[in-house]
Amino acid sequence: MTSPVVDTVNLVKIYQNGAVPVPAVRGVDLRVAAGEFVAIMGPSGSGKSTLVHMLGGLEARTSGEIWLDGQRADTLNESAWALLRRKKVGFVFQFFNLVANMTVADNVELPALLAGASAREARQRRQYLLGELGLTDRADAAPSQLAGGEQQRVALARALANKPSLLLADEPTGNLDSRNTRDVLRLLGEVHRDGQTVILVTHDARVAGLADRVVALFDGEIVDDGTIGMARRRPKATVGDVVELRG
Amino acid sequence: MSTVRASVRWIRADLRARRVQALLTLLAVAGIVTALITSATLLEDGTNPWRGLFAESRGAHVWIHTKDAPDVAALSRLPGVVQVAGPYRTAPVTLTLDGKKSPVALREMSPTPPSVATPLIREGRWLRAGDTEGVIVERSFATALNLKVGGPFTVTALNGASHPLIVVGLADTADQGFYPEWTPGLAWTLPEVLARVEPALGRSESVTGLRLADGEATLPVVHGAVTLLDEEIQRMSTWREVRASMELDNRLLGLLLALFGVTGLVAAALAIANAVGGRVLAQTRDIATLKSLGYTRSQVFGVLMAEHGALGLLGIAIGLVCGQLIASLTLYGTPILPLSPIPLLAITGGTAAVVLVAVALPAWRGGLTPPIPAATAGPPRGHLSRMARVALLVRLPPALVLGTRDAFTRRVPAFLSIFGLAVPMMMITIGLGCWATLDDFLNHPERVGQAAALVVRPDKLPAEDAARIARADPQVLAVYPGSEVSALEPEQTRSVLARALGTSADPYPFSVVEGRMFAARGEAVAGQGLLDLLGVKIGDRVRMTVGGTPLIVHLVGRVVEPDQDGEVLSFGMDSLAAKDAVPPQFYSLVLRPGADPSTVRARLLAASGEALEVNRVVNPAERLAVIRVVIVALIAVLSLLGLANLLTASALGLRDHAFDLAVLKAMGLTPRQVAATLVTGTGLLAVLGVVAGTAAGASLVSGLIDLQGYTSGVGAGIGRTPSTLTLVSAAAIAVGAALLVALIPASRAARAQVPAGIR
Numbered sequence A: 001m002t003s004p005v006v007d008t009v010n011l012v013k014i015y016q017n018g019a020v021p022v023p024a025v026r027g028v029d030l031r032v033a034a035g036e037f038v039a040i041m042g043p044s045g046s047g048k049s050t051l052v053h054m055l056g057g058l059e060a061r062t063s064g065e066i067w068l069d070g071q072r073a074d075t076l077n078e079s080a081w082a083l084l085r086r087k088k089v090g091f092v093f094q095f096f097n098l099v100a101n102m103t104v105a106d107n108v109e110l111p112a113l114l115a116g117a118s119a120r121e122a123r124q125r126r127q128y129l130l131g132e133l134g135l136t137d138r139a140d141a142a143p144s145q146l147a148g149g150e151q152q153r154v155a156l157a158r159a160l161a162n163k164p165s166l167l168l169a170d171e172p173t174g175n176l177d178s179r180n181t182r183d184v185l186r187l188l189g190e191v192h193r194d195g196q197t198v199i200l201v202t203h204d205a206r207v208a209g210l211a212d213r214v215v216a217l218f219d220g221e222i223v224d225d226g227t228i229g230m231a232r233r234r235p236k237a238t239v240g241d242v243v244e245l246r247g
Numbered sequence B: 001m002s003t004v005r006a007s008v009r010w011i012r013a014d015l016r017a018r019r020v021q022a023l024l025t026l027l028a029v030a031g032i033v034t035a036l037i038t039s040a041t042l043l044e045d046g047t048n049p050w051r052g053l054f055a056e057s058r059g060a061h062v063w064i065h066t067k068d069a070p071d072v073a074a075l076s077r078l079p080g081v082v083q084v085a086g087p088y089r090t091a092p093v094t095l096t097l098d099g100k101k102s103p104v105a106l107r108e109m110s111p112t113p114p115s116v117a118t119p120l121i122r123e124g125r126w127l128r129a130g131d132t133e134g135v136i137v138e139r140s141f142a143t144a145l146n147l148k149v150g151g152p153f154t155v156t157a158l159n160g161a162s163h164p165l166i167v168v169g170l171a172d173t174a175d176q177g178f179y180p181e182w183t184p185g186l187a188w189t190l191p192e193v194l195a196r197v198e199p200a201l202g203r204s205e206s207v208t209g210l211r212l213a214d215g216e217a218t219l220p221v222v223h224g225a226v227t228l229l230d231e232e233i234q235r236m237s238t239w240r241e242v243r244a245s246m247e248l249d250n251r252l253l254g255l256l257l258a259l260f261g262v263t264g265l266v267a268a269a270l271a272i273a274n275a276v277g278g279r280v281l282a283q284t285r286d287i288a289t290l291k292s293l294g295y296t297r298s299q300v301f302g303v304l305m306a307e308h309g310a311l312g313l314l315g316i317a318i319g320l321v322c323g324q325l326i327a328s329l330t331l332y333g334t335p336i337l338p339l340s341p342i343p344l345l346a347i348t349g350g351t352a353a354v355v356l357v358a359v360a361l362p363a364w365r366g367g368l369t370p371p372i373p374a375a376t377a378g379p380p381r382g383h384l385s386r387m388a389r390v391a392l393l394v395r396l397p398p399a400l401v402l403g404t405r406d407a408f409t410r411r412v413p414a415f416l417s418i419f420g421l422a423v424p425m426m427m428i429t430i431g432l433g434c435w436a437t438l439d440d441f442l443n444h445p446e447r448v449g450q451a452a453a454l455v456v457r458p459d460k461l462p463a464e465d466a467a468r469i470a471r472a473d474p475q476v477l478a479v480y481p482g483s484e485v486s487a488l489e490p491e492q493t494r495s496v497l498a499r500a501l502g503t504s505a506d507p508y509p510f511s512v513v514e515g516r517m518f519a520a521r522g523e524a525v526a527g528q529g530l531l532d533l534l535g536v537k538i539g540d541r542v543r544m545t546v547g548g549t550p551l552i553v554h555l556v557g558r559v560v561e562p563d564q565d566g567e568v569l570s571f572g573m574d575s576l577a578a579k580d581a582v583p584p585q586f587y588s589l590v591l592r593p594g595a596d597p598s599t600v601r602a603r604l605l606a607a608s609g610e611a612l613e614v615n616r617v618v619n620p621a622e623r624l625a626v627i628r629v630v631i632v633a634l635i636a637v638l639s640l641l642g643l644a645n646l647l648t649a650s651a652l653g654l655r656d657h658a659f660d661l662a663v664l665k666a667m668g669l670t671p672r673q674v675a676a677t678l679v680t681g682t683g684l685l686a687v688l689g690v691v692a693g694t695a696a697g698a699s700l701v702s703g704l705i706d707l708q709g710y711t712s713g714v715g716a717g718i719g720r721t722p723s724t725l726t727l728v729s730a731a732a733i734a735v736g737a738a739l740l741v742a743l744i745p746a747s748r749a750a751r752a753q754v755p756a757g758i759r
Ligand SMILES: Nc1ncnc2c1ncn2[C@@H]1O[C@H](COP(=O)(O)OP(=O)(O)O)[C@@H](O)[C@H]1O
Pocket: A015, A016, A017, A022, A023, A024, A042, A043, A044, A045, A046, A047, A048, A049, A050, A051
C-alpha cells in the first residue's frame, strides 16, 4: 500500500511559559492512512490544537518526527512548511478566519492561485466548490454579510480549493448552532466519502461519531485509539446518519 | 511567481477597504515631494535668476569687447562655438535723469530680435524700423532709476550733444549682471539712432557674443579668442561672472530648505511607518490566515512592501508632476526653469528611500506574524497606574482617567504617535520662527544694523548743504556723516570694507551684540565675518592700513553686519585721516518711527532741487521673501502629515477598544462618556506631541538662525522666537484639530451597537 498521509513518531511539544515548561503534546505516535477520517477528542487543554497545528506546520515541534505523504516534514524551515501547506494541507479553524476585505469568491480562489493555478482554473474550482456547498449565490458577498454556518462552509471550500492531501479542522463546529453544525458535518462527510483524508478536532462526541476512528487525547498523550471496528463498522451509514439528521 | 496573482487580489481588496487612509498616504507623500520640489525650484530660481534668463534668451557664454568689429567667421570656427551674437556697436553715453547722471552702454539692435542673446521684453515692445527715438532698457537698470515705458531717456554723448530718446520697452538679459552690481546700465536702440547719437566710430566699441555647445568648456574658447584677436580685445566676460553677479547669498535659504526637507522627510517617514504599522497590527489575523494558507514570511513582507511601497512611490510620482506644475505656476509672467537634475534626483531618491525604509520596518514585523490566526492581537491589558488611581481619588471624570490609561496600553505606537506629531509641530514652530525673524528684520531694521533708511550723497552740492537739507526735514531723526574706504588686513593680501559712520562721541546706532560700541579714536567694531577673517577676538588690537593710512585698530565690539558677508570694519569719522573724512562721502539718515522712506526721499530731492542723490537702504529680508512661500507650503504639508499620524493613532485606538466599548457601556457610561474616553486617549497623545514639538521648535529656532547667521558672517543675534501668542495659538489650533479628528470616529463608535463577543 501507499505510505500513510500522516505519520508522527514520538511527537513532543513543550511551550515555554516564561521559565516554566508547559508540555502540551507528550510523545504522540499517530498514523493516518489515505482516505481516513480521524476525530481527535479530549478535554480542553489536552493538546488537540497544538497537535494539529504541528501537523500543518503552524507550530514547530519540540522533538519527534512528522512525515507527510512519506516525506519528512518536521525538519523543514518556516518557508518550506509554507510551500508544503500550499500543496498538501487545508485548514479549517474554529473562527472561520475568512479575509474580511475579500469577497467569498476571492477567499476561496486565494489558495488555488497561491498554488499556481491560473485565474481561470481558480475560478472554475471555486465555482465547483461553492456549487457543491450551496453557496453559488453568495460568491460576491463580503464574509461579514454571511451567517456563521455559511462562513464556515466558505472556509471549508477555501481549505479544499487546492485539493489538499490532508484536511485539518480544529473544532470547525465549536462556534456554530446545531443546524449549522449539521450542515458543516454533512459536507465534511461528503468530502471524506470522495476520498479526502480528514483530521477533525472536537470535544463533541456526536461530532466524533461521524469519523472512522476516534483518537482520545489527555494531557498531551493518546489514551485511546479506536481504530478497529469503527471504520469497518458502518462506513456508509455515517453519511446516511448525517443526511437523516439534516432532514 | 505563483503568489503574484493571489497577492494582487489581496492588495486590491485591502486598498478598496481603506480608501481614505490610502489616499491620505498618497497625499502626504505627494505633498512632501511637491513642497520639496517647489521650494528647491523657487530657491534655485530666486537665488539664481541667471539660469532662467540664460536659457530663455539663448544667451551667449562669452562676450568680447573689441575696438572694431572682429573676424566673426574666424570666431565662429573656434571649436565649441555654436553661434555668434553681434558684433554690436556699443557707445558709452550718459543718461541724465532728474539732474542725476548715470553711465549707460548704448548698444545697437536690429528691428528683428536676434536668435542668440535676445533681450527678453518684459514690458512695452520690441524696436521697430523707423523708431528714431526708441530705446529698450535693461530691466534692473530701469528699476533702479525708476524708468518707465514711455518715459524720457535723455542721453549725452561724449561730444556733449544731448539726445532726447524714449523708453519703448524693458527687457531682461543674461548678457550682463544686474544694475548696480554690474555697471554701466545697458540699453538697446536701432543702429541708425546709435549712429546719430555717437557718429564717431572711434568713440564706440564692438561687442560680440559666443554661444557654446558646452558652457563647461568656456576656458578653451576664451584662450582661442585671445589667441585669435590678441591686441584687439579690450575686455571679455563669461557667463560665470554674470551668474556670480546675479546670485544672492542663498546659504540661509539653503539651510532652511535642507532643514525643512530633512524633517519633512522624517515626519513623512513617521506618518508612513505609523500608518503601515497600524495597518499591519489591525490585519494580524488576516496575515496569519495568509500564512496558514501557505504564504512564507518573505512573501508576506513582499506583499506589504508592494502595497504600501507602491502607494508611496505613486505619491512620489504625483508629487513630481505637481512640483513641476506648481513651480511653473507660481511666478506667472516670469517663466521658471524646471529644477536641475541633481536636486531633483536627490529629492526623488531621498524620498523613495525614506518611504521604502518606513514601509519595510512594519512590513518586516508583519512577516513575523505567527501563522495561527486564532491568536488575536489584543492590546496588552492596561492596569490603572498610580497616577490614574490618584486621579480617580480626586474625582476626575472617569472618561479622562480611562482614556489616559488607554492612551498608553500600547507603548511603542503611543510613542510613535507622539513623535509623529511632535516632529511636524517642531518644524512648524521653526518655520514660524523664521517668519518672525523676517518680520523682525523688516520692522526693526536697526537690530540688523540698518538703522538708517536713507543714504544721501551730496553729489553736486557741498557736503554741508547736503547735511543741512537732511537735518531740516521734519521726519529725519538723526544724520550721521559717513565715508567708506578700503582697509588692508595685516598680511596685506585682501582688502575689506572700512566704514566710518558717525563719530566716537556720537556713533551711528550700530547693533552691538557683543562687547561695546566704539567711544574713542582708534576704537572700532566689526562683523563676525571680519573677526573670522582676521582670526581676532573682541579686545584685540590690529594694525591695519585704512584708506592708505596706517592705524592701530582696537576692536571693542561685534555688530550684526548684513553687508559683505560681515567682513566690514566700522568706526567713527574721527578715526579716519582728514583726507578721507572731510568732506564726508555720504550721510546716513535715521528717520522718525513710522516715517515712509520714499516720501522723505522725494521731499529731500525736491528740497535740494534734485541735486542730491538719495538712496533707500535695501533690507536683506526683502530679498528673502521667497522663504515665506516655502514656509507656508511646508506648514501645509506638515499639517497633512500630522493629520495622517493622528488618523492612524485614532484608528488604532478605536480598534483596540472596540471590545472595551461594550464593557464600558455595561459599566454604565453614557455614549458621550464613552466617546470622551476614546477622544481622551487620542487627544492626550496629540497634546503631548504638540506641546513637545512646540517646545523643541521654540528652543531650537533662534539658535538655528543664529548658527546660520554666524556661518554667513552676519553674526549671531538675529534669531527670533515666534511670539508667545503665535506659539500658543499654533499649538491650540493643532490640538483643536487633533481633538476634532479624534471626535468624529469616536462618537460614531460610541453610538454604534457593539456586540460583546466581537472577539
Ligand atoms: N502559545 C502557548 N504558549 C504556552 N502554552 C500554550 C500555548 N498554546 C497552548 N498552550 C498550552 O498547551 C496546552 C494545550 O493547549 P491546546 O493544544 O490549545 O489544547 P486544546 O486545543 O486541546 O484545548 C494547554 O495547557 C495550553 O495552556
